[in-house]
Amino acid sequence: MLSFTKPNADSIARFLDQQAKLDFNYPDVGATDGELPSHYDHNSIEEEVGRRATDFQEAKAAMLAWKHFNVGWAAACPTTTPIREGENVAILARISGLWALAACRIIEVLHEESPTSKRFGYSFGTLPGHPEQGEERFEVRCSANGIVTYRITAFFRPNCLSAEIAWPYFRYRFNQFRRQSVDRLRRHVQDSS
DSSP states (O other), X not given: OEXXXXXXXXXXXHHHHHHHTSOOSSSOTTGGGSSOOTTSEEEEEEEEEEOSTTHXXXXXXXXXXXXXXXXXXXEEEOTTOOOOTTOEEEEEEEETTEEEXXXXXXXXXXXXXXSXXXXXXXXXEEOTTXXXXXXXXXXXXXXXXXXXXXXXXXXXXXXXXXXXXXXXXXXXXXXXXXXXXXXXXXXXXXXTO
């Protein structure tokens, strides 16, 4: 959904209600859990975001509040959406002077803790009306040596003719978002000390 004006909370809620009745717009649901399908573009980024004992919990708390997603020109709405399998979240982005609203559904939530490592994250997939088809996984890990990393893995392709025409630009912006998300989470973890 494109608009010259920023959608308000009521219009976002109506949009999510409509999207909740729909299925994913791609056939490879859950594929970020293994080998990525070859008929999509792929992107992956992984960087260190902390080393202190509390950094994993800070990163996890930030993700639960969608802080890793809000990068200025793009945000998850509403930020009160629980990170829980089956939940739908709207993605609001300002692109080339227009407001774009799309929806994704959480496919899987990861939460593992052992004496030597910790992992938290989720995968979500695109719903109809999204300019792309595909899936992203957002994940923080804490290794045995205390290093906390944040990884985003994605596979995606255009979902409509207009997205296909603008694909080089969209691809650039989606990849820019992933880099900015890493920076945003790292800043949150560092500022929490």
